[in-house]
Amino acid sequence: MKLKLYSKLAVSSIIKNKPLFIPHILSGVIMTAVFFILYALSGSSAIEQLPAGGVALVVLLKYSAILIGFFSIPFLIYTNTTLFKNRAPEFGLYNVLGIGRIAMIPLLFLENLLTYGIVIFSGLFIGSLLFKLAETILIRIMKGDISYSLHLNLNAAAVTIVWYAFTFLILFLSDSIKLLKNSTVDLLRTSHFGDNPLKHPRLSTILGMLILACSYLASFWVGSRGESPTNHSLTCFNLTCGIIISTYLLFVTGSIYFCQKLQQNSEFYFTPKHFITISSLKHRMHRNGSGLASICILATFVLLTLTFSFAFYRGCSTMLNSHYPNDLSIVMQAKEDTSIDNSNAETIEKTLESHGLISQASSLLSATATSAYLTGIIDMSSNVYSQEFQNSRPKKFFPNNDDLVDIRVISLEDYNKLCKTDVTLDDNTVLIMSKSSGYTDKILSLIGCDGHTYAIKTTDTIPPLTELKYNNTYPEGSGIKECYVVVPDISSFLGTDVTGKTSYGYVTYYKEYDVSLSVSKEEQLSIGNAIVSDLEASIDHSSSELSCATRVEKSDKLSGLSGGLLFLAFIVSLIFILMASLIIYYKQISEGYEDSTQFDIMRKVGLSLNGIHSTVNFQLLLTFFSPIIISGLHLLFLTPILYRLLAFSIVCNKSIIIMTTILSFCTYSIIYFSVYKFTSNSYLKRIAGKSNS
Amino acid sequence: MSLLEVNSLKKIYSSAFKSNAVTALNNISFSVEEGEYIAIMGESGSGKSTLLNAIAALDTPTSGNILLKGTDFTKIPDHKMAAFRRSHLGFVFQDFHLLDTLTLEENIYLPLVLNNTPLHEMKRRLNALIPSLGIGRILKNYPYEVSGGQKQRAAVARALITYPDLILADEPTGALDSRSADELLNLFNEINENGQTIIMVTHSISAASHANRILFIKDGAIFHQIYRGTASNDELYNTISKTLTVLMSKAPSPIRRIAN
Numbered sequence: 022m023k024l025k026l027y028s029k030l031a032v033s034s035i036i037k038n039k040p041l042f043i044p045h046i047l048s049g050v051i052m053t054a055v056f057f058i059l060y061a062l063s064g065s066s067a068i069e070q071l072p073a074g075g076v077a078l079v080v081l082l083k084y085s086a087i088l089i090g091f092f093s094i095p096f097l098i099y100t101n102t103t104l105f106k107n108r109a110p111e112f113g114l115y116n117v118l119g120i121g122r123i124a125m126i127p128l129l130f131l132e133n134l135l136t137y138g139i140v141i142f143s144g145l146f147i148g149s150l151l152f153k154l155a156e157t158i159l160i161r162i163m164k165g166d167i168s169y170s171l172h173l174n175l176n177a178a179a180v181t182i183v184w185y186a187f188t189f190l191i192l193f194l195s196d197s198i199k200l201l202k203n204s205t206v207d208l209l210r211t212s213h214f215g216d217n218p219l220k221h222p223r224l225s226t227i228l229g230m231l232i233l234a235c236s237y238l239a240s241f242w243v244g245s246r247g248e249s250p251t252n253h254s255l256t257c258f259n260l261t262c263g264i265i266i267s268t269y270l271l272f273v274t275g276s277i278y279f280c281q282k283l284q285q286n287s288e289f290y291f292t293p294k295h296f297i298t299i300s301s302l303k304h305r306m307h308r309n310g311s312g313l314a315s316i317c318i319l320a321t322f323v324l325l326t327l328t329f330s331f332a333f334y335r336g337c338s339t340m341l342n343s344h345y346p347n348d349l350s351i352v353m354q355a356k357e358d359t360s361i362d363n364s365n366a367e368t369i370e371k372t373l374e375s376h377g378l379i380s381q382a383s384s385l386l387s388a389t390a391t392s393a394y395l396t397g398i399i400d401m402s403s404n405v406y407s408q409e410f411q412n413s414r415p416k417k418f419f420p421n422n423d424d425l426v427d428i429r430v431i432s433l434e435d436y437n438k439l440c441k442t443d444v445t446l447d448d449n450t451v452l453i454m455s456k457s458s459g460y461t462d463k464i465l466s467l468i469g470c471d472g473h474t475y476a477i478k479t480t481d482t483i484p485p486l487t488e489l490k491y492n493n494t495y496p497e498g499s500g501i502k503e504c505y506v507v508v509p510d511i512s513s514f515l516g517t518d519v520t521g522k523t524s525y526g527y528v529t530y531y532k533e534y535d536v537s538l539s540v541s542k543e544e545q546l547s548i549g550n551a552i553v554s555d556l557e558a559s560i561d562h563s564s565s566e567l568s569c570a571t572r573v574e575k576s577d578k579l580s581g582l583s584g585g586l587l588f589l590a591f592i593v594s595l596i597f598i599l600m601a602s603l604i605i606y607y608k609q610i611s612e613g614y615e616d617s618t619q620f621d622i623m624r625k626v627g628l629s630l631n632g633i634h635s636t637v638n639f640q641l642l643l644t645f646f647s648p649i650i651i652s653g654l655h656l657l658f659l660t661p662i663l664y665r666l667l668a669f670s671i672v673c674n675k676s677i678i679i680m681t682t683i684l685s686f687c688t689y690s691i692i693y694f695s696v697y698k699f700t701s702n703s704y705l706k707r708i709a710g711k712s713n714s
Numbered sequence: 715m716s717l718l719e720v721n722s723l724k725k726i727y728s729s730a731f732k733s734n735a736v737t738a739l740n741n742i743s744f745s746v747e748e749g750e751y752i753a754i755m756g757e758s759g760s761g762k763s764t765l766l767n768a769i770a771a772l773d774t775p776t777s778g779n780i781l782l783k784g785t786d787f788t789k790i791p792d793h794k795m796a797a798f799r800r801s802h803l804g805f806v807f808q809d810f811h812l813l814d815t816l817t818l819e820e821n822i823y824l825p826l827v828l829n830n831t832p833l834h835e836m837k838r839r840l841n842a843l844i845p846s847l848g849i850g851r852i853l854k855n856y857p858y859e860v861s862g863g864q865k866q867r868a869a870v871a872r873a874l875i876t877y878p879d880l881i882l883a884d885e886p887t888g889a890l891d892s893r894s895a896d897e898l899l900n901l902f903n904e905i906n907e908n909g910q911t912i913i914m915v916t917h918s919i920s921a922a923s924h925a926n927r928i929l930f931i932k933d934g935a936i937f938h939q940i941y942r943g944t945a946s947n948d949e950l951y952n953t954i955s956k957t958l959t960v961l962m963s964k965a966p967s968p969i970r971r972i973a974n
Contacts, residue, residue, distance in 0.1 A: 287833050296820075296827045304815035622811040625772065626872070627800025627825050629793060 023127075031131040034111065041107050044604045045100040046139055051597060052093040053144025053185055054151070055319075058593060059086035061152050061177035085322060088261060090184050094191060095269070096315040100604070101192045103308075105199060112200060113208030122200055129196050137189040144185075145178055151593070222278035229270030236263035237658040244661020257662065264655055265318055272314035272647075276306040297623065297636050305640060309608065316601050317648035320689070321655045323594045325663065327685035328656070328678075330590035332667050334583045335677050341579060345572045348538040349378075349549055351556070354566045355530040361386065362564040366532050372555045373534065376548065382536040385439075388430045388511055390528045399426055399453075399504070400468045429505050430514060436507045444507075450478045451514075452507035467506065470516045470528075538571075545573045594689065602696035605645060609700065638701075645697045653686055715784055716745035717911055718769070718880060723778035725764050725934075738764040739775070740934040746880075746913065751906040753925035754915045755958070761934040762915045763884065769913065770882050771799050783879060800825040804873030808885035810865040812857040818868040819853040825876050836875075843871050846904060863894030870901060874910070881905070883914040887921050899924045919958070923951040930961055937961060 035042050063082035116122055152174070200208075219225075239260045280303035284290050290299060306313075351369055355361050366384075373379045390401060433446055446452065451467060467475045508514040515528055538545045549571030560567055620633045656663075664678050723742045728735040738761045746752060756762040767773035769780060771787050779786045782802060790798050805811070812821045819840070826836045844850045847867045852860050857868070866886060873881050883902070887895035895918075903924055906912055914925065922928050924947060930938040938957055942950055 291823060291827050291833050291836065293828050293830055296824070300813075300815045300820065619813055619815070622813055623824075624796070625770070625805055625807070625811060627796050627828055629796035631793065632796070632828075 027128050027131050030128055031135055034108075035132065035135060038104075038108060038111075041104050042136070044608060045097075045104045046136060046143075048100045048604055049097060049136065049140030049185070050144045050147065051601075052089065052096065053140055053181055054148035055593060055597065056086055056089045056093065056184070057145055057148035057177055057181045058152050058589070059083075059089060060180055061148070061174055062589070064177060084258070084261070085326070088265070089322065092265060092315070092318060093185070094188055095311065096319075097188055097192060098195060099311040099315060101196070103312075103608070105196055109199075109203070109208045113205050116205045116208065122205075125200060126197050129200065130193055133189050133193040133196070137186065140189075141182055141185055145181060147596070148181075149174065149178070151589070151596070219274055219277055222274045222281065225270050225274040226278040229267045229275050232263045233267035233271065236260045236267065239263070240658050240660075240662050244665055260662075264321070264659075268317055268651065268655075269311060269314045272306070272317065272651075273310035276310060277303055280306065293632075297628070297632075298639055301619070301636065301640060302643065305644065308612070309644060312604070312608070313644065313648050316605070317651045317655075319597060319601065320648055320652035321659075323597050324652055324656045324685055324689060325659065326590045327594050327689065328663060328682050329667070330583075330587040331681035331685050332678055334587045335681055336667070337576075337579050337583050339677075341572065341576050345570065345575045347535040347572065348545060349536040349552070349569075349571050351534040351536070351552070351567070351569045353532045354568075356564055356566060361530050361532045362561060365560050365565045365567075368559050368561075369532075369534060369556065372552060372559065373536065375555075376552060378536050378538075378548075381538070382534050385435050385533050385535075386432065386511065386531070387435075387533070388515060388528055388530045390428045390430070390515075398466055398468065399428065401428065401470050402468050402472045426504060430511055431505060431507055432511050433507055433509050444478075446478060446507070446509050448509070449473075449476055451475045452478050452505075454505050454507070469514060542573050545571050549574060595692065598689065598692050598696065601648075602693065602700060605700070609641070609644075641697075641701045645693075645701070649690060649693055656682060656686065717748045717750075717783060718746040718913075719781040720744050720765075720769070721779050721781070723765070723768060723780065724776045725761075725768060725773070726776045737934050739768070741778075742931075742934070742936055743778075744929065744936060744939075746911060748911055749906070749909050751902070751912045751924070751926045752914070753922035753928045754913065754931060755917070755919075755922050755928055755954070756931035756937075757962075760931045762931045764934075765931065766882055766884055766913070766915045769880075770803060770805065771795055797829075800828055801876060802879045804876060804878035804881040806866070806869050806873050806881065806883040806886045808888035810857070810862070810869045810889070812865055812869060812872075814857055817854055817856055818849065818860070818864075821857065822853075822868060822872045822875055824872065829876070839875050839877075840871070843874055847871050847901070861894070862890050863897060866890060866894065866898055867901070870898070870905075874905065879911065881910060881912045883912060883916075885916055886914060887916065887918055895921065919951055919954050922954055923947045928954060928957075930957060932961060 059082050063079050063086055112122075112125060115125060115128075120128075239256055243256055243260070280299050283295070283299050284303075289295060353361060353365060353369065370379065370384075373382050433444065433452075436452070437443055444452065453467065466477060469475060506514075511530075538548060540548070549569070553569050556567060556569060616637075620628075620637070623633060624630070660678075660682060663682070664675065667678055721743050723739050724737070725739040726735050726737050740761075742761075742765060754762045754765065764773065768775050771780075771790075774788060779788050781787075787795075787798060812818070813824070816824065822840060823836050826839070840853075847870060849864065849867050849871060852864055852868075857865055860868075866889075870886075873883075886902075887898055890898060899921055902912060902914070906926075912925075914921065916922050926942045928940045928950075929936055930940075938961070940950070940953055940957060945953065
């Protein structure tokens with residue numbers, strides 16, 4: 022009986038208070054949708070299968086999802102506080118009419134449950150709709166190559182449901198505490214309450230500025246390391262948290278402290294231009310500071326996502342060149358053995374011959390090893406791989422790759438052939454170089470697998486290996502140091518005793534065939550397919566792993582994937598912008614009523630309509646644009662990290678990154694500005710209309 | 715020359731469909747001398763608020779004119795109106811009309827700030843007002859932190875601080891308890907004795923009985939007026955209540971007399 026009454030009351034109060042509930046529900050929907058999309062993407066196999074940067078992207082998406090999840094709590098508390106403040110008189114009235122305050126808690130619970138239901142349902146619906154849409158386009162473009170499983174989406178949905186249930190539980194508890202703490206009279210008057218004075222505005226402002234400065238500095242520090250930011254995940258995580266916290270501090274207390282300081286300067290404050298502007302600004306920041314901070318942080322996220330996707334899209338060809346340098350490449354990777362299975366190599370050569378391609382092919386035998394690096398000395402005898410990795414994943418959550426170096430061993434014969442030189446080496450000497458710059462004098466000596474120390478041949482006439490076209494494991498700027506070791510004979514250099522140093526552990530042998538094709542795209546594809554099917558049938562798979570791909574095919578996939586990602590990022594940003602603007606707009610409308618009485622008073626006291634309009638305009642501009650300006654600032658200072666992250670996974674072209682950052686900021690601003698124009702007009706009409714009457 | 719002259723003032727409210735026009739003010743004429751304290755009484759809808767709004771230049775009359783110190787302010791252009799209003803008129807409202815975003819002190823300074831008055835001059839004027847208004851201790855408080863009586867005294871301070879030619883009070887005691895109302899009315903008398911001209915619209919007989927002259931308005935026209943002469947507040951109170959009884963009755967008789 023009671024439950025029936027309460028549910029009726031709950032439903033009717035949500036319907037009756039639509040203008041108040043809509044911003045709150047909208048905020049909830051946007052948070053759940055964005056959280057769901059990010060979480061689902063981070064678990065998507067499509068992303069992980071990206072040729073490069075897939076893992077980094079997954080980590081990035083997961084971090085973003087976690088941050089959005091945590092960040093939803095203060096954001097929703099903010100929208101909920103506004104809601105509660107406006108509804109307090111209603112609760113007071115119920116109390117006067119005879120419903121006890123404790124008895125109102127089930128009502129609150131039902132209301133929150135209902136809101137949660139609406140939020141989670143629409144959030145998941147919108148989220149999965151967009152996710153599915155992007156996914157479908159992806160699959161379409163990539164010709165259904167990637168298999169998806171529904172179960173991943175269900176997983177993301179479950180996490181979303183549980184996390185937001187927790188968030189709404191917090192909202193319910195905070196409402197209940199407020200309800201019990203305030204007296205009936207207070208409740209009846211709550212919506213007319215003035216602004217609560219801040220406790221330590223000066224302290225928290227200084228704290229906010231300090232944290233922000235530290236975060237920005239940390240960003241430059243990470244950027245200057247010349248390594249992948251994933252090597253400094255802990256720093257990056259702290260830095261992100263720092264930016265979020267300081268944004269809140271500065272918006273909520275810093276802005277008010279700033280206004281207070283201006284007010285204390287009487288000569289400045291008591292002038293027609295500043296007087297009303299500063300005092301009403303202070304009032305506005307009191308009410309909306311945390312909301313604006315939330316929008317600012319979300320905007321920063323959106324900008325980062327946009328930039329990342331833009332860069333990915335623009336950097337596609339660069340990525341293609343670095344990862345698939347050859348028209349057709351066949352890479353055979355030894356599984357267990359000391360060296361490559363020669364019968365398989367012969368099969369490949371025969372297959373190439375049967376297609377008449379052997380004359381266009383060149384082959385290279387090499388071995389890779391991840392080794393310890395101490396200043397100036399490379400030590401191949403210690404098994405760092407098993408120390409740092411487990412099942413080919415880093416053991417530590419925040420790995421430190423400072424002391425690792427990626428080594429590729431090639432034979433002198435191949436080197437001389439590739440570089441068209443005739444360098445000679447004696448038994449105790451090796452050549453060491455990086456791909457682009459030839460000999461590097463940073464490395465003084467090398468300890469072989471057997472503990473034997475080799476001298477480094479130093480000569481100025483060693484040409485770099487720029488001609489080498491092989492499937493790049495680590496692109497430039499990746500942070501993992503890379504060097505080439507040229508030895509007279511690979512197998513005698515690495516030794517025969519490789520027990521426990523299997524292909525996924527320590528040393529991996531590769532035999533690569535790079536074939537150049539000078540025919541049309543379609544023909545390249547059909548040749549590639551024919552060779553793949555021939556090899557699949559004839560190769561002995563127990564000893565070797567084979568990957569065979571044409572560049573044309575990869576290029577199609579890659580542009581499809583990047584287009585899909587860009588599309589998704591665009592959609593997410595668009596929803597975000599629209600929803601953020603709607604939230605601001607609804608707040609404008611609800612505050613418009615209050616403001617119009619204020620402006621009415623000012624008009625009676627002697628402020629001209631022009632003065633009112635300019636004040637209103639200034640306030641609107643500030644509330645709309647302060648979040649985006651600050652998020653632009655964040656973006657600017659995060660660029661070093663963004664650059665490293667992109668360089669690590671996708672592109673390392675500075676101008677592309679700068680262009681994409683500017684482009685995404687401009688795109689964002691233009692959309693945002695049109696929404697502003699659209700909404701502010703109706704607000705102005707409301708204010709002016711009321712004060713005219 | 716009178717301080718304020720209202721000449722055949724007419725205000726007709728017409729809706730979009732011209733058929734149902736409402737005459738709020740019908741040929742009202744009267745004048746106010748400097749130093750007068752006038753109460754305007756009338757029922758709801760009699761047109762007294764329209765009259766006050768017209769005098770306050772918040773509303774433009776359909777015809778007729780209003781002269782303040784010889785200046786016809788129905789002819790002042792819009793962009794100069796706000797400045798004119800804040801330098802010549804002071805307002806006291808029923809619901810105080812203080813800005814919640816400002817402290818009482820800032821509220822009081824508001825019209826002066828808009829007039830670009832230097833800070834030391836604002837302070838000098840406020841300090842002069844503090845003793846009679848008794849608001850010295852609450853100046854740094856916000857309106858929602860003080861009582862109704864205190865708010866209204868701050869509003870009076872705001873009206874007085876510009877040294878206006880005329881103070882317009884719209885039901886100033888309407889939202890106050892009787893003690894605060896008495897205090898405010900005594901304050902008005904004090905101000906008036908110092909030479910300040912006041913026009914007050916009110917429902918309350920006791921409020922009106924503090925004035926020197928009472929105008930009764932019915933159906934948009936001046937129905938009657940009473941001069942205090944030498945009568946005490948109580949005597950005036952009785953006269954007003956008798957007049958109101960006549961006013962309420964159906965047959966209006968245009969009596970004009972001076973109270974004992």
